[in-house]
Amino acid sequence: MSARAQRLICLGVLAIVSAALNLSLSAREGTLAMPPIYDDANYLLDGYLRVLRGDATSLFNLVASIIADPPHAPLSTLTSMLGYSLLGPHVWSPYLVSTWIVLVFLASVYYVARSALAPLPSILLAACTLFIPVVQFITTEFRPDFGASALFALSLYLLISTDYAGISLRRAIGIALVAAAAITAKPSVFMITLPVTGLAALIGILRPGLVPRKEFWSSVRTARLPLVLFVIAFVPCVILFSPRAVSYAYRILIVDRHIWATEGDALYHWTFNSIGRNGGAHALRGFFFVGLVAVVVDAVLSRKTWREPQAYRALAYYFVVVVLYCLMSISTEQTFFISSLFFFPFIFAMVLALARLLRRLADQLPKADVAVAISLVVITAFASPAARISQLSRNFPNAGRILDGITAVIAREAAGKPGCSLPQPVISMLTPYPVTPETTMLFAGLNHGMAIRGYGLAGARTQEEMVERALKSDFVLAPNKWGSEMHTNLPGVPFIEATKARLAADPTWKIVPIDAPDPPTLYVRKSCS
Numbered sequence: 377m378s379a380r381a382q383r384l385i386c387l388g389v390l391a392i393v394s395a396a397l398n399l400s401l402s403a404r405e406g407t408l409a410m411p412p413i414y415d416d417a418n419y420l421l422d423g424y425l426r427v428l429r430g431d432a433t434s435l436f437n438l439v440a441s442i443i444a445d446p447p448h449a450p451l452s453t454l455t456s457m458l459g460y461s462l463l464g465p466h467v468w469s470p471y472l473v474s475t476w477i478v479l480v481f482l483a484s485v486y487y488v489a490r491s492a493l494a495p496l497p498s499i500l501l502a503a504c505t506l507f508i509p510v511v512q513f514i515t516t517e518f519r520p521d522f523g524a525s526a527l528f529a530l531s532l533y534l535l536i537s538t539d540y541a542g543i544s545l546r547r548a549i550g551i552a553l554v555a556a557a558a559i560t561a562k563p564s565v566f567m568i569t570l571p572v573t574g575l576a577a578l579i580g581i582l583r584p585g586l587v588p589r590k591e592f593w594s595s596v597r598t599a600r601l602p603l604v605l606f607v608i609a610f611v612p613c614v615i616l617f618s619p620r621a622v623s624y625a626y627r628i629l630i631v632d633r634h635i636w637a638t639e640g641d642a643l644y645h646w647t648f649n650s651i652g653r654n655g656g657a658h659a660l661r662g663f664f665f666v667g668l669v670a671v672v673v674d675a676v677l678s679r680k681t682w683r684e685p686q687a688y689r690a691l692a693y694y695f696v697v698v699v700l701y702c703l704m705s706i707s708t709e710q711t712f713f714i715s716s717l718f719f720f721p722f723i724f725a726m727v728l729a730l731a732r733l734l735r736r737l738a739d740q741l742p743k744a745d746v747a748v749a750i751s752l753v754v755i756t757a758f759a760s761p762a763a764r765i766s767q768l769s770r771n772f773p774n775a776g777r778i779l780d781g782i783t784a785v786i787a788r789e790a791a792g793k794p795g796c797s798l799p800q801p802v803i804s805m806l807t808p809y810p811v812t813p814e815t816t817m818l819f820a821g822l823n824h825g826m827a828i829r830g831y832g833l834a835g836a837r838t839q840e841e842m843v844e845r846a847l848k849s850d851f852v853l854a855p856n857k858w859g860s861e862m863h864t865n866l867p868g869v870p871f872i873e874a875t876k877a878r879l880a881a882d883p884t885w886k887i888v889p890i891d892a893p894d895p896p897t898l899y900v901r902k903s904c905s
Contacts, residue, residue, distance in 0.1 A: 391479040394506040395515045397763040402516040406765030411779045416518040417814035423456020432461045449520035451561035477523040484530040492731040500749035507760040510659035524561035525716035529724040531558035535576040537689045540599040552605035560613040563621035638710040646705045667726030674729040781890035787824040803851035809859035836868035854897040
């Protein structure tokens with residue numbers, strides 16, 4: 377077995393062990409110990425329905441499915457489809473299959489470390505990153521943000537670090553595909569990924585400060601091959617995914633800005649991704665300070681050698697990460713999911729800086745890089761948990777029992793009588809919790825083999841709109857106590873009580889009790905008249 381294969385197996389074992397530890401914790405206390413919530417349920421359901429339709433039976437059917445109905449986040453939809461296809465109709469299947477994303481991330485940071493270090497210390501540095509919270513969330517949160525951000529970080533590094541003058545066809549294809557995949561994995565964040573990808577490409581190709589301006593066009597000519605290949609790979613993705621991505625971004629950032637915009641002053645926004653309690657402190661913890669110190673020290677030590685290719689590329693990558701931080705800080709919406717677009721490039725910068733510092737040390741003291749890398753792994757293992765979860769099941773009490781009760785009622789009531797909303801019964805939710813419409817649709821299929829449609833009414837702008845949409849349904853779920861206390865900023869929340877009163881007064885509707893503590897109210901249509 378070749379040394380390269382041995383290293384890949386080692387990385388694979390590390391990825392599997394890390395994923396297993398995190399999934400085990402999640403099954404006890406996290407996402408897998410409760411019904412999926414937003415946005416996990418959306419991506420799980422999308423993949424499940426496509427598999428149910430037979431879209432995963434052939435490459436032709438898969439491509440046809442994506443063209444006919446472009447997914448919001450191709451990375452998550454494809455991973456969901458892979459999970460259900462390989463492991464069957466279990467809610468945990470896509471989470472387990474997400475291990476492939478951990479492996480891609482681990483191989484990527486190993487590749488970054490190898491630019492300065494030998495294989496062994498590079499593997500040890502990569503192992504340290506498995507203790508970073510946002511990396512551990514890859515398998516416990518079924519969100520596209522983490523995998524897309526890891527690809528984005530790799531894309532930026534490849535674009536900056538490539539020697540375009542001597543580029544091979546293989547590397548040109550690789551850069552083009554990774555860059556296109558990084559932007560397409562979650563198209564709705566194009567307003568960040570596109571300009572930063574362009575900046576990284578310009579720096580990597582033109583090398584400002586290193587190459588005289590009169591040689592710029594010569595530099596561009598040397599990059600013709602990867603640029604052409606990128607256009608070939610990316611243009612079809614733009615045609616396919618941009619309409620939905622632009623529409624989504626416009627709705628979130630403009631139309632519903634008052635709902636999703638993050639409150640807080642300038643200081644809150646500018647520190648959110650570094651030390652913010654719900655941002656950097658949650659996703660990076662002490663690793664932010666480790667990375668910050670490593671990058672600053674390496675930058676200072678490189679001030680006299682910045683014209684050397686390796687130093688220039690490292691400093692250029694640090695610069696792009698700083699620009700990215702600034703862009704994320706001025707965003708109106710701050711969540712640690714979206715902020716992964718900064719977290720993962722920052723992790724790559726941290727690994728690059730540590731690798732370069734260890735290389736300097738090894739130049740002075742042979743084998744010191746291995747000794748220090750081993751020490752870093754030991755310290756990290758003692759100081760940081762090997763597994764973490766972001767969502768705690770105790771924050772969603774009895775959600776599993778409530779969901780079982782709802783789907784059982786739907787299966788019982790729908791049996792032997794046609795729904796009023798043919799071809800499939802419709803359930804409408806007045807609020808997103810205690811269970812989401814997508815979660816109910818998913819579990820009706822997984823547990824009862826039923827195809828139903830679910831809609832959320834909390835986005836209704838008027839009382840008339842909410843009531844009208846509720847009356848067109850077969851089932852309507854009103855929230856329980858804790859469900860009504862979540863997302864109280866949604867526009868439809870003030871109309872819930874009036875809608876409940878309208879359903880209670882209508883003789884064609886009845887209330888069916890749910891056997892669970894603090895149950896929600898489930899209204900069931902008795903007849904279609």
